[in-house]
Amino acid sequence: MGSKSDNKEFDYNLIKVLDAVISAGNATKAAKKLSVTPAAISLALSRLQGFYEQELFVRGKDGLIPTAKALEIHQAFRHAMELVKGTLAAESVAAKNPKITIMGSEIVENYYLSQLYEDDIFERFSLRHFSSRNLDKNEINHLLGVGDCDLVISPEAIIDPSVDNQLIDSFKNFVCICSTDNILSELSQLSLHNFYSARHAIYQSGIFSPVMINDNDLHEKDDEYKGYRIKGYRSDSISGIVSIIESTSLIALLPLKLAHFYKNQRRYAIKMVQPPPELVFKPLNVYASWNKKSSKKKEIKELVDMFHTLSSFRR
Known part of the structure; x- marks a missing residue:
């Protein structure tokens, strides 16, 4: 037997009403929770019922009592909401701890990044380093352009109108x-x-x-x-x-x-x-290069300034 909803487009907002009614215990409390009238709640439940052949609520002396089918739908909805919240939490953590992908030689990792181990930089940023070994300038510039790399540390500045460069170190002795x-x-x-x-x-x-x-x-x-x-x-x-x-x-x-x-x-x-x-x-110069349009430009600049400050103390 086909569902009553075969030819209807489901309104997922109705699930919010279902959740509010089950959580609150009756339509009046649900209406207050959603800032709507009780009549609007009743209308929404009627529309929701139209999608299912099995009854979703029965009336009791204390209000609406959800049936097993309603509880099944509600449980599935709550699980889905937890998954959605999980993605939002992950986005929130990512926003607070932005990932910055750095490309450079082994010196970048062993010499520059190792100087940050006593700083809170690794709590505020998620840093990833990849070797630029055997990559030519065009390949590196392409990685910057498509966002696969956020920051390049190199002995040569990248001459491109879309790229910003900053001298962070100079080996003179x-x-x-x-x-x-x-x-x-x-x-x-x-x-x-x-x-x-x-x-x-x-x-x-x-x-x-x-x-x-x-x-x-x-x-x-x-x-x-x-x-x-x-x-x-x-x-x-x-x-x-x-x-x-x-x-x-x-x-x-x-x-x-x-x-x-x-x-x-x-x-x-x-x-x-x-x-x-x-x-x-x-002199051997060391440059930091990044895409001018990077969404992480503020964080990248903070990291670059930190490299420059650290190098200024090493004579």
């Missing part, structure tokens, strides 16, 4: 690191011979990206001598580089602030030695 057992650790400064005869560990964030410190930038253009480092090890992990240095005879060039971080905070057994005075280093 550099140092050589070696193991505390390395014979070079006894020196305060390396000579060119020391520097170019040693084998180097080289940091490279991806196979398609340049090394962090390029050999072409180590000498003035008119310098008569231009040496090239003997590359004994390459890695896209800065922690891996420092670990290798700690246990081998390799040396590496690092920004002074990074070297201090791994030696003093991460407690690696490394020694910092000044590079040869003939070498001239170009």
Whole structure:
């Protein structure tokens, strides 16, 4: 047998009336709860009854008594409402703890984000970091544009009219690191011979990206001598580089602030030695980039400003 509602469009507002009547116990109290007249409640119940063949209410001395069918509908409605409330609660938590997806190299996670562990940033934001390894500029810009990424931390600013950039750090001073057992650790400064005869560990964030410190930038253009480092090890992990240095005879060039971080905070057994005075280093800048139209622009800017403030304390 077909339902009485086969050719009718169900009005889901009637379920609110059902819930109010069952919860309040009678039409009068339900009317007050919904801020309508008792007559409106009676009309709504009549319309609701039109969708079901089984009786929904019977009259008792204390008011309307819901039948088993009405209670079944009510229970299903309450379950559905709990599910809806759950989604609203999730949205509320998401609004209070916005998700910010950050893309960058391993340095971003190990060096910048690790400095925030004692801050309440992880209570106010849900931060996610993904490696930009082997992604080109166009791919990264596309991810920003479609919202798959909220913030990019990179040595290069993204030149695009839809993207905002902010300089958050600049590595201007550099140092050589070696193991505390390395014979070079006894020196305060390396000579060119020391520097170019040693084998180097080289940091490279991806196979398609340049090394962090390029050999072409180590000498003035008119310098008569231009040496090239003997590359004994390459890695896209800065922690891996420092670990290798700690246990081998390799040396590496690092920004002074990074070297201090791994030696003093991460407690690696490394020694910092000044590079040869003939070498001239170009500053390595670090930029934050984000979509100008991002709905999370305020939160992103707060996080970027925090990175910039933290970096200003590391000299």
